Amino acid sequence: MQGDLITDFTRAVRQKTGLVIPEDDLARFQKIIVDRMRIRRIDIGEIYLQLLLGQSDASKAEWKALSLLLTTGESYFFRDAGQMSLLRHKILPELIRKREAEKRLRIWSAGCSTGEEPYTLAMLLTLILPDWRSWSIHLVGTDLNESALDKARAGLYGEWSFRKVDPELRKQFFTPLPDQVWRIDPQIHGLATFAHLNLIEDRYPNVTQNLYDFDLIICRNVFIYFDAPTIAGVVEKLTESLCRGGYFMSGHAEIHGRPSAELASRSHPESIIYQRVEKAPARTLHASAEYSVTPRAPAPRQTQSVAPARSARRSPPPPVAPTSPANRAVSSRVNLSEQWNQIIQLRHKGESEKAASLAVKLVASHPEHTPALMLLAWHNANQGRQSESESLCQQVIKTAPLSPEPHYLLAHIALEQGEEGLAKSLLNKALYLSPKHAPSCLCLADIMARQGDAHRARHMREIALESLAQMAPESRLEFYDDWRVEELAQHLRAQLADGAQ
Ligand SMILES: C[S@@+](CC[C@H](N)C(=O)[O-])C[C@H]1O[C@@H](n2cnc3c(N)ncnc32)[C@H](O)[C@@H]1O
Numbered sequence: 001m002q003g004d005l006i007t008d009f010t011r012a013v014r015q016k017t018g019l020v021i022p023e024d025d026l027a028r029f030q031k032i033i034v035d036r037m038r039i040r041r042i043d044i045g046e047i048y049l050q051l052l053l054g055q056s057d058a059s060k061a062e063w064k065a066l067s068l069l070l071t072t073g074e075s076y077f078f079r080d081a082g083q084m085s086l087l088r089h090k091i092l093p094e095l096i097r098k099r100e101a102e103k104r105l106r107i108w109s110a111g112c113s114t115g116e117e118p119y120t121l122a123m124l125l126t127l128i129l130p131d132w133r134s135w136s137i138h139l140v141g142t143d144l145n146e147s148a149l150d151k152a153r154a155g156l157y158g159e160w161s162f163r164k165v166d167p168e169l170r171k172q173f174f175t176p177l178p179d180q181v182w183r184i185d186p187q188i189h190g191l192a193t194f195a196h197l198n199l200i201e202d203r204y205p206n207v208t209q210n211l212y213d214f215d216l217i218i219c220r221n222v223f224i225y226f227d228a229p230t231i232a233g234v235v236e237k238l239t240e241s242l243c244r245g246g247y248f249m250s251g252h253a254e255i256h257g258r259p260s261a262e263l264a265s266r267s268h269p270e271s272i273i274y275q276r277v278e279k280a281p282a283r284t285l286h287a288s289a290e291y292s293v294t295p296r297a298p299a300p301r302q303t304q305s306v307a308p309a310r311s312a313r314r315s316p317p318p319p320v321a322p323t324s325p326a327n328r329a330v331s332s333r334v335n336l337s338e339q340w341n342q343i344i345q346l347r348h349k350g351e352s353e354k355a356a357s358l359a360v361k362l363v364a365s366h367p368e369h370t371p372a373l374m375l376l377a378w379h380n381a382n383q384g385r386q387s388e389s390e391s392l393c394q395q396v397i398k399t400a401p402l403s404p405e406p407h408y409l410l411a412h413i414a415l416e417q418g419e420e421g422l423a424k425s426l427l428n429k430a431l432y433l434s435p436k437h438a439p440s441c442l443c444l445a446d447i448m449a450r451q452g453d454a455h456r457a458r459h460m461r462e463i464a465l466e467s468l469a470q471m472a473p474e475s476r477l478e479f480y481d482d483w484r485v486e487e488l489a490q491h492l493r494a495q496l497a498d499g500a501q
Contacts (some may be wrong), residue, residue: 001030005045005291009033012052017067017144018230019201022451036062064146069227073113073148075163077120077157079220082270082494083249087216088124091247091273092453095215096129098245104136106214110199110238111222112141115152116161119184121218122191123173132191138210142197149194153186199234205241213243220251224450226414235259242276249273252495253446267483268492322453336366345373352379367397377409386413404430404437411443420447436467438477458496465492 010021010029021029033048040062051062055253077246099105102191105125109118118141125139126132143149159180162170168330173248174182195209199222204380205212207286223231231254239260240250250265252271263274280414340361346355356379359372366372377392411426424447430440471477483491 018226075116077111086270106138106215108139110219118192155189223254404434438464438467
């Protein structure tokens with residue numbers, strides 16, 4: 001098959017399902033296409049492509065068959081002990097308290113595969129809500145894959161679905177049948193419903209399908225196959241399907257930072273979870289979230305020379321007479337660090353516009369102030385002004401050629417534009433300049449995991465963890481959402497222990 005034609009097929013799949021076919025998977029992809037053509041008795045690739053691009057019932061049926069072969073429905077009960085514990089001990093009890101008066105809960109497992117995830121949620125609910133029978137619980141699982149949904153509806157599971165389940169829990173909720181098959185408890189079975197939904201193509205929130213106003217949406221291990229713009233689009237629609245204050249949980253490292261202006265990240269030791277908030281502040285970069293552009297901490301390396309340490313701020317320097325040149329220089333430095341502190345404080349308060357306009361003034365008088373330039377570069381990127389952001393990055397590369405930061409931000413912009421190859425080489429450049437630059441390691445790890453290179457993804461995360469161990473636990477990671485170093489390290493350790501990609 002010609003390279004152009006394969007590209008047309010990968011594009012069609014990406015548009016329809018969001019799935020990005022990695023370079024090293026192209027041979028398998030081509031084989032799947034050829035097999036489907038054989039089954040449909042089509043000899044010419046272009047004709048099969050036309051079938052896929054059409055709107056007929058035959059096209060729809062073909063997409064169903066093809067997507068079965070392209071998606072992996074790997075799932076198991078109580079997947080990710082940390083996230084399950086967060087749901088069981090914090091999030092679900094909070095939602096139950098909130099809904100106590102109405103006694104109603106609405107939960108959606110998007111990309112539920114064979115049903116282990118929504119049934120796990122049903123089990124958790126019955127464990128923590130003794131009078132669950134008197135509640136109105138809408139717990140729905142949706143997926144693209146019809147045969148996975150059929151399996152979910154059947155409620156019969158083999159050993160592999162229980163690989164991380166406490167045997168006592170299995171006894172409590174399942175009945176053994178011959179041939180190592182287990183049937184789910186009819187009450188748990190009755191709590192969940194299942195429906196077909198393509199997260200990319202279909203419309204939601206959707207009242208007709210009862211997909212709206214959710215208290216909790218879980219969409220885990222689905223985004224790993226999507227590119228950044230697709231993830232952003234799906235997260236936006238999922239966010240709109242939440243009620244105010246509703247929670248959204250994805251898999252670890254699938255999205256980062258603040259993926260939607262209406263989602264605030266809530267960082268717990270077990271996992272990050274997002275919450276729909278009232279106000280929509282400035283848009284943030286959708287790509288890999290690590291790069292939420294509301295950087296919490298001042299850029300330490302470059303600022304050390306200009307920003308006073310905490311203790312220094314508490315006891316201001318003795319007044320100096322502004323007459324001599326030496327005194328004027330000291331006074332100007334103090335003034336500079338005060339300005340920078342003010343900018344940082346505004347940024348911490350979420351007043352990013354004000355912080356940016358002060359940073360513009362600061363840069364006007366100190367054109368080589370790298371932290372201020374980087375702040376402006378992030379701010380522009382978050383506002384969608386990518387070319388301004390890029391030229392600020394180039395300015396930083398000139399003034400601070402050894403800094404990994406501009407390359408790291410440029411990599412984010414490249415990801416936003418779907419240029420994963422370019423993003424990788426920019427991140428490698430950042431790591432060449434600073435071999436343990438944790439945000440670059442983590443961003444690269446996400447890309448590798450998406451491309452199915454679990455081994456190298458793990459290695460990059462281990463390097464990031466080593467680098468975090470050398471930082472003050474209470475400090476915040478520069479341009480990496482509002483992660484505190486120790487929380488991020490804990491999160492990474494859990495992720496590595498869980499063996500997640
Ligand atoms: C690895 S499974 C994850 C199952 C479960 N969420 C978990 O974490 O255990 C990924 C699922 O996402 C589904 N999926 C992939 N692309 C989808 C799309 N565009 N719309 C809906 N589901 C999709 C696949 O069919 C598959 O069942």
